[in-house]
Amino acid sequence: MGYLAIGIHCLIGVVFFASSLGKTTGRRAFDRFVVSVEGMRIMPSRRARSVARAVVAAECAVCVSLAVPVTAATVAGLVTAAGLLAVFTAAIAVSVRRGVRTPCRCFGASASPLGPRHIARNLALTAAAVTGAAAVAAPGTTAPGGTAVAVLGGLLLGGLVAALDDILDLFRPVGGAPGPADGSVFPAGSRPVPNRSRPGSRPAPSRLRADSK
Numbered sequence: 001m002g003y004l005a006i007g008i009h010c011l012i013g014v015v016f017f018a019s020s021l022g023k024t025t026g027r028r029a030f031d032r033f034v035v036s037v038e039g040m041r042i043m044p045s046r047r048a049r050s051v052a053r054a055v056v057a058a059e060c061a062v063c064v065s066l067a068v069p070v071t072a073a074t075v076a077g078l079v080t081a082a083g084l085l086a087v088f089t090a091a092i093a094v095s096v097r098r099g100v101r102t103p104c105r106c107f108g109a110s111a112s113p114l115g116p117r118h119i120a121r122n123l124a125l126t127a128a129a130v131t132g133a134a135a136v137a138a139p140g141t142t143a144p145g146g147t148a149v150a151v152l153g154g155l156l157l158g159g160l161v162a163a164l165d166d167i168l169d170l171f172r173p174v175g176g177a178p179g180p181a182d183g184s185v186f187p188a189g190s191r192p193v194p195n196r197s198r199p200g201s202r203p204a205p206s207r208l209r210a211d212s213k
Helices: 003-024 027-041 044-069 072-098 116-136 146-164 165-170 207-213
Strands: none
Touching: 003 044, 003 072, 003 116, 003 146, 027 044, 027 165, 044 072, 072 116, 146 165
């Protein structure tokens, strides 16, 4: 196993560990994930909880496979990860195409709505998992220093992927353009007409002329 395979092994392992942990840690984490799956509108609502359980179980299976220090188990874990990521990518793409903006609970806590960046992220991870599965069995010699760098790089990159939504949320503008206090919505390009009946407001000029006659 060369440095590339070692780095990808650590990357995919961290991503799936963080994903499964984020969906199951906390009293309501799994329930929020179920709501997110249901909100994607790609299956009947009654099946959302069963599908969510299957996703978490599959992610845990990937983590276990990657934790076993056997080449066959590592290849199986990476292949399974690639398959899951491909399914996730297709499901997100269908939801986004339909205009669904349900929160992404991929790692549990983030409430960022699903969007093109989640598709791009999963496609990149799928490609990495496939590359890692092909590279695991390739012969290669490694040195302790290079192995340490590959492990550290994979762990850091995996942590960055897991925290990407939270990091991007830090740079998202808070709030939007101020709207009317009563929550009403005006058509694009139109301007609200001032309410002249409010206390302290001045009557319109036409009303003043009519009152003076």
